[in-house]
Amino acid sequence: MSNYNWCHNPSCHTIETQSRVRGTGDNKVLRTVKIRSGSHWRKDSIFDFFCNNNCLFQFLHKFRQEIANIRPVKQPSETPIKVEKNKYESYRYRWNGEGGTERIPYQATRTTIKLVDNDNG
Numbered sequence: 001m002s003n004y005n006w007c008h009n010p011s012c013h014t015i016e017t018q019s020r021v022r023g024t025g026d027n028k029v030l031r032t033v034k035i036r037s038g039s040h041w042r043k044d045s046i047f048d049f050f051c052n053n054n055c056l057f058q059f060l061h062k063f064r065q066e067i068a069n070i071r072p073v074k075q076p077s078e079t080p081i082k083v084e085k086n087k088y089e090s091y092r093y094r095w096n097g098e099g100g101t102e103r104i105p106y107q108a109t110r111t112t113i114k115l116v117d118n119d120n121g
């Protein structure tokens, strides 16, 4: 098993950065970025296959239809929830026109979404 991947963006080698320049003299090229795997922060990450966000999103854009076809979504999914609303005292600050602010109390509402246990896992 190799310990590196080449960036999977098919256009990686066309992006003009110093880090992609390889070769000597008049035989220079822009080369696809080599990604060393095994780095702790990259482990099991999409960035084992793409050198940066730009290359990742160029790939996603170019292959968007194929990616959508991997796992077609024909209908929405739903997650059962309970919505709890709790009122509490809060404050906002208003400019008092005299170089300061005044604290204005108001009744705020905190909305909390709670997942409902179900048998479907």
Ligand SMILES: [Zn+2]
Residues within 6 Å of the ligand: 007, 008, 009, 012, 033, 050, 051, 052, 055
């Ligand atoms: Zn790349």
